[in-house]
Amino acid sequence: MTAVARAFVPGHVTGFFTVDRDDDPTKAGSRGAGLALSEGVTVTVRRADATEVTLNGETVEIEAVERVLAALEATVAVRGVTDLPVGSGFGVSGAMALGAALATNDLLDRRLSTYELATVAHGAEVQAGTGLGDVVGQLHGGVPVRLEPGSPQHNRMDAVPARSRVEFQTFGELSTSDVIGGDTDPISTAGERALSRLVEEPTLERLLGASRQFAREAELLPDRVYEVVTDVAEAGGEATMGMLGRTVVALDTGLTDAGYDPTVCRIDPTGATLLDPPAERSLPE
């Protein structure tokens, strides 16, 4: 019997989005687009007498993870390890929820399909109020475009065919639930306009441009983020705000060229995936 199961889930920064509510959390969600990142969360699950969730060694409460474990009727220890900033728009809670779903299914032989597991994780994020589109983007990897909202069993996807170095830097936290809990009509209007622009020309440059326009129109752009995005543009680069965080994401060497000191990664081509478990003897308790 397997003693431990592991999954890797890429980070996901959203460029623009709509808010699509529905009484059924698996049909609620958002349309929009973003980048899946080679920096992500490695989630390890093992059997335990009581459920415990840790992130980088600290015990944490992540409602989306608790909801996933309840749906899978699992009492397990979930350990997340990541270099991504938390609470800054990289989809860490979605990654924890999706990684926990994939690894727990593997560990406990629950025999759910990939899209069923992603639907459980997506619904859990929606119900927790911590995300609307990250899980879907993280499942697919690459540069996911969400044409219709909802879980992978309900939505409609496309993607921008691109590879790129990506840089990001974070200047503080923003609360997703504060923003998506308020009046979201102006956000959705701006998000629909951005999606139309991207579908017209599905390239990375258009994604970044449509995202900048979205951030202005939806009035989501903190001053500091605006300054940094402008600096990158003045240095000849492409950057935008990572929704929803005080985060700037740039293509290639955009932030470096503008004199910042960003984290460097790439677009993740794969999406969420099970990993081979670590060798038994290398497992810390």
Added chain:
Amino acid sequence: MTAVARAFVPGHVTGFFTVDRDDDPTKAGSRGAGLALSEGVTVTVRRADATEVTLNGETVEIEAVERVLAALEATVAVRGVTDLPVGSGFGVSGAMALGAALATNDLLDRRLSTYELATVAHGAEVQAGTGLGDVVGQLHGGVPVRLEPGSPQHNRMDAVPARSRVEFQTFGELSTSDVIGGDTDPISTAGERALSRLVEEPTLERLLGASRQFAREAELLPDRVYEVVTDVAEAGGEATMGMLGRTVVALDTGLTDAGYDPTVCRIDPTGATLLDPPAERSLPE
């Protein structure tokens, strides 16, 4: 301006399938399931005065590739390199078509989306009569389950959440177009039954078991393939026929344990993806 563009497309072995005809080649296709393989085709595209297509250094005529290039209005040299056996059920023609679509779009800045490009490649394969589901499986990677037929813009997908070592060995060629050109009703009936069994329990073991039952019911099993699959089972392993080839695919060390000398690879988690172009100076002409 980019001088060359490259894509990697995983091989895809089909375990079971239906034949779903439609006057629109982007809606025609098949339901079914298979394995995307870490062995695949690397496709390099460069500008040229006349279109030329090579596979492992030999000039080849692949109708699906020609149709893709016509749709993209491209005159380019397409070079495919693979260790996969050709004409043996690994989706080499689909990989060439999808790889040519992704790389040509990148090289010539055609600004189509990933799903648009996959739709072009899928429609080209259907019209050429060389494949019904490979392009879709190759786009997604992993263990793709095609719940509804057609291109990525029309179909409905799921996947089996699994990773595994995979072994395969080929004992000769089979013509896809001979089989899918004949009476396919018994195939589709068996394929629908296999799909129901897999959806009920989406695991690798069930995929292999449902595929073996499909091969028997659809009467597609050559004697030699039957013998080898039986040998693997008697050695305690899981194997099935790779559709449509005289090919046996086994999980883990199934063929090795039964005394065969297979090629070893893994399930490819990523699916078709653009690669960084090779360094200019390393390019052979």
